[in-house]
Amino acid sequence: MSEYGFFFDLSKNMGIDPVGSIIASIKSIYQLSNDRQNEIKLYLIKQNFQYHYEHNALYRKICEEKGVTLTNIACLEDVVRIPAIGIGKFKDVNAHLLLTKPIHELQHELRSTGTSGIPSISRRDEQTLTRSVLSIFSMFREMFGFFGGAAIFLAPSSEEMPEMGLVKLINMFSGLLDSSRFFVSGHAFQPEAVVQQLKEWQDVHTRHIIGPPFLVERLVRYVNEHEPDMKLDRQTQVITLGGWKSFTGREINRPDFYQQVSQVFGIHDGQVRDMFGLVETNFMAIECENHAKHVPPWVHFSVRSLDDPNKEVPVGEPGRLVVYDPTSLSYPGFILTDDLVYLDPNACLCGRNGQVVHYMYRIKGAEIGCCAINLEKFMSDKEAQITQCSIG
Numbered sequence: 001m002s003e004y005g006f007f008f009d010l011s012k013n014m015g016i017d018p019v020g021s022i023i024a025s026i027k028s029i030y031q032l033s034n035d036r037q038n039e040i041k042l043y044l045i046k047q048n049f050q051y052h053y054e055h056n057a058l059y060r061k062i063c064e065e066k067g068v069t070l071t072n073i074a075c076l077e078d079v080v081r082i083p084a085i086g087i088g089k090f091k092d093v094n095a096h097l098l099l100t101k102p103i104h105e106l107q108h109e110l111r112s113t114g115t116s117g118i119p120s121i122s123r124r125d126e127q128t129l130t131r132s133v134l135s136i137f138s139m140f141r142e143m144f145g146f147f148g149g150a151a152i153f154l155a156p157s158s159e160e161m162p163e164m165g166l167v168k169l170i171n172m173f174s175g176l177l178d179s180s181r182f183f184v185s186g187h188a189f190q191p192e193a194v195v196q197q198l199k200e201w202q203d204v205h206t207r208h209i210i211g212p213p214f215l216v217e218r219l220v221r222y223v224n225e226h227e228p229d230m231k232l233d234r235q236t237q238v239i240t241l242g243g244w245k246s247f248t249g250r251e252i253n254r255p256d257f258y259q260q261v262s263q264v265f266g267i268h269d270g271q272v273r274d275m276f277g278l279v280e281t282n283f284m285a286i287e288c289e290n291h292a293k294h295v296p297p298w299v300h301f302s303v304r305s306l307d308d309p310n311k312e313v314p315v316g317e318p319g320r321l322v323v324y325d326p327t328s329l330s331y332p333g334f335i336l337t338d339d340l341v342y343l344d345p346n347a348c349l350c351g352r353n354g355q356v357v358h359y360m361y362r363i364k365g366a367e368i369g370c371c372a373i374n375l376e377k378f379m380s381d382k383e384a385q386i387t388q389c390s391i392g
Contacts, residue, residue, distance in 0.1 A: 154211025212242035231266030
């Protein structure tokens with residue numbers, strides 16, 4: 001047994017959650033060598049795999065059909081053998097069969113809907129929810145560093161859309177800020193109201209902007225045309241999440257977007273950051289100032305061949321992402337996604353070790369889907385209705 005295994009077993013015997021202790025130590029864990037991080041990830045994933053194998057009849061059946069037990073997982077390279085659940089299963093009418101925890105122990109539900117209109121539903125029990133909140137706040141603090149200031153949230157409020165994952169995630173920033181406001185209401189967005197609020201906060205708060213790229217793009221376009229002298233602050237962060245492709249198929253060019261945002265608001269390119277995550281998982285991979293998306297050091301990304309999802313591709317080559325998230329107890333957090341990514345083989349200049357992921361796009365044939373796309377479609381339909389009424 002490794003020294004980490006001994007420590008984690010001792011922690012469990014004392015009633016301490018090993019996963020939570022790692023999440024709470026994120027800064028020091030990122031400074032460990034890749035080999036050390038891999039030891040920690042292997043232990044956590046093995047323990048989580050064993051839990052679901054023993055308590056989830058459906059998942060155990062899948063493992064038995066593939067001939068996989070805990071004895072087959074001796075090193076991180078063996079993790080590829082752990083069966084992953086296709087992300088489409090979370091949209092299935094029988095999605096409840098994925099659950100390891102009984103229904104009466106579940107406390108929270110999140111939804112994400114793409115262009116099909118069929119929601120992907122993920123449910124969490126008490127401990128999974130606690131780990132999820134701790135995981136996200138730890139990444140926010142580690143990657144953004146702020147604890148104060150005011151934020152423009154380019155999204156509906158949680159009162160309007162309480163089950164949308166994007167809205168829940170954006171709302172979590174509120175606990176790190178002195179003030180915040182939502183600027184999508186009734187599926188309408190008024191950039192002039194955002195500009196007015198930014199002016200009111202000038203010299204009062206450090207101003208941040210948080211929302212999906214398509215709404216940040218709209219705001220930038222408006223400011224460039226109507227308020228060309230508006231500049232934000234030295235510590236401003238413009239944070240995007242939710243996808244770079246429109247429901248119509250148009251894709252926002254990321255480098256051009258970063259350049260336009262930084263020029264219009266008078267900030268550095270490194271102050272514009274993107275985040276990547278899935279409603280079905282409990283983490284966010286967040287860009288540092290070098291635009292490198294750092295995978296949380298307790299989560300493992302495996303990149304698979306498009307021809308054979310059981311085979312990993314070499315680091316640096318694109319493939320289909322499989323996520324191994326050991327924080328989930330509600331259902332196995334081992335998920336075969338529809339996302340094409342590649343892992344960066346080079347160390348990041350920011351000094352953090354571990355995996356760095358580059359998101360490319362959805363694999364061919366996959367549904368174009370995320371909360372942001374659904375939101376954009378709703379807003380576009382609403383705007384079209386208003387235009388037709390005005391003409392009529």
